[in-house]
Amino acid sequence: MKWTLAATATAVGLVLGCGAGRPPNQLVDARTAYQQVSTSPTASLAGTSLFEARQALDAAERAYQANDMTKAKNLAYIAHRKALVAQARADTIHAMETKRVALADFQHFREMQAIATREQLERAKGALASAQREAEAQRQAREAAEAKVAQIEGVQAQKSEKGLVLTISGSVLFASNKSELLPDAKDRLAEVAHALKDDKRTLLIVGHTDAQGSHDTNARLSEARANAVRLYLLGEGIAEDRIRSEGMGDALPVADNKSPEGRANNRRVEIILEASPGSGHSDAPPTKGEEAGKKAKPKAKDEQAPKKEHAPKKEEPTKEAPKKRP
Amino acid sequence: MKTIMLVAALTTLAGCGAATPVPADKVARAQEAVRRAEESPAAAADPKALAHLQLAKNQLAYARKLMVEGRNADARWVLMRAESDAETAFYLAQAQAARGDAQQTIDAIRQAMSLMQGGSGS
Numbered sequence: 001m002k003w004t005l006a007a008t009a010t011a012v013g014l015v016l017g018c019g020a021g022r023p024p025n026q027l028v029d030a031r032t033a034y035q036q037v038s039t040s041p042t043a044s045l046a047g048t049s050l051f052e053a054r055q056a057l058d059a060a061e062r063a064y065q066a067n068d069m070t071k072a073k074n075l076a077y078i079a080h081r082k083a084l085v086a087q088a089r090a091d092t093i094h095a096m097e098t099k100r101v102a103l104a105d106f107q108h109f110r111e112m113q114a115i116a117t118r119e120q121l122e123r124a125k126g127a128l129a130s131a132q133r134e135a136e137a138q139r140q141a142r143e144a145a146e147a148k149v150a151q152i153e154g155v156q157a158q159k160s161e162k163g164l165v166l167t168i169s170g171s172v173l174f175a176s177n178k179s180e181l182l183p184d185a186k187d188r189l190a191e192v193a194h195a196l197k198d199d200k201r202t203l204l205i206v207g208h209t210d211a212q213g214s215h216d217t218n219a220r221l222s223e224a225r226a227n228a229v230r231l232y233l234l235g236e237g238i239a240e241d242r243i244r245s246e247g248m249g250d251a252l253p254v255a256d257n258k259s260p261e262g263r264a265n266n267r268r269v270e271i272i273l274e275a276s277p278g279s280g281h282s283d284a285p286p287t288k289g290e291e292a293g294k295k296a297k298p299k300a301k302d303e304q305a306p307k308k309e310h311a312p313k314k315e316e317p318t319k320e321a322p323k324k325r326p
Numbered sequence: 327m328k329t330i331m332l333v334a335a336l337t338t339l340a341g342c343g344a345a346t347p348v349p350a351d352k353v354a355r356a357q358e359a360v361r362r363a364e365e366s367p368a369a370a371a372d373p374k375a376l377a378h379l380q381l382a383k384n385q386l387a388y389a390r391k392l393m394v395e396g397r398n399a400d401a402r403w404v405l406m407r408a409e410s411d412a413e414t415a416f417y418l419a420q421a422q423a424a425r426g427d428a429q430q431t432i433d434a435i436r437q438a439m440s441l442m443q444g445g446s447g448s
Contacts, residue, residue: 070403074403074406074407077407077410078406078407078410081378081407081410081411081413081414082410084414084417084418085413085414085417087421088414088417088418088420088421089417089420089421091421091424091425092417092420092421092424095421095424095425095427095428096424096428098428098432099424099427099428099431099432102428102431102432102435103431103435105435106435106438106439109439109442110442113442
């Protein structure tokens, strides 16, 4: 304590001691400190403390001018501290302002995040509503299509696991052994195409024959007939990517082939509105005709419209008298 | 004889500047400024503030010594200096605390934003 007091006494003694000429160190320090704080970027934040520092420095300068060195040194010492206080108060306000701005920015960021989240949610809701509307529209279109096709003469509609199966008798569509559509058939198919235009389901056209003749011939004939129907429907506005055809030959009879009535029922074309893409395919082993039918998409523009097609010549059974195909 | 001694004493005191008593409020203000700086929690954490506080305390003790010695004029200046150092210590500590608080807030915000943006690094 004694040493501390002695040191303080020495320091104070220097301050209190008289001097003249050069400005005392205390005044030089005070001027420098004031210069720094008054020109710092945060000077405007110092408020009245900077003014007080200026007043203290002015008082020290006056004492110095009056050659009252004791007073000048003491006032300069105080002015130096007041400049430090002004800087500290400016720093304090600056730090508080920095914190306030950071919090405000963060708040803004959170609000932007919340807005972005809400917008995402709204977009998702919109997409869901749109999907629901689309699904409802498709359901209504399906129902309307089914109601329309049920009224078309000569077309039998039946729901199955594959989808809605429209069966048209072969005698309605084709002449015997031919794959050219009859004029009446075109009218029926035009009605079918009109009814199915807004239905988004895919269509699988499947040709069937009776069991007369060779399997290969039946396969080719059924495929050619299915393809003729497909091309006609394309020409009536059914989108190409919605429609495929295949020939099943005599592989899937629906009646006994021994009687004329049974064979007539077996000769048919089915238009399957698939419950899901590909669901209309039969479980029966594919015939050559079926394989061909899957590739029966038109390759050129002129194939978009139904073309005159000739079924391959059906091999007539050698032992059995040839029978007329409707 | 007593009268002569008293006059002599007064003359001596007057020669040393003791004729001007130290106002009580000068001592009180210096003491209050030191107390306020000492009670500021941030003062102990800031070396500059701590240095000014120590200067203030030393000068306050020295001013008391000067008063005991009757050097009141010197004591007045030392008390004013003690007060200014104590004030400097207080405001330096306050600024340091404010800077620390702002930095802490900014760090916490950065961490929160990083988490909110999924940038936690996990």
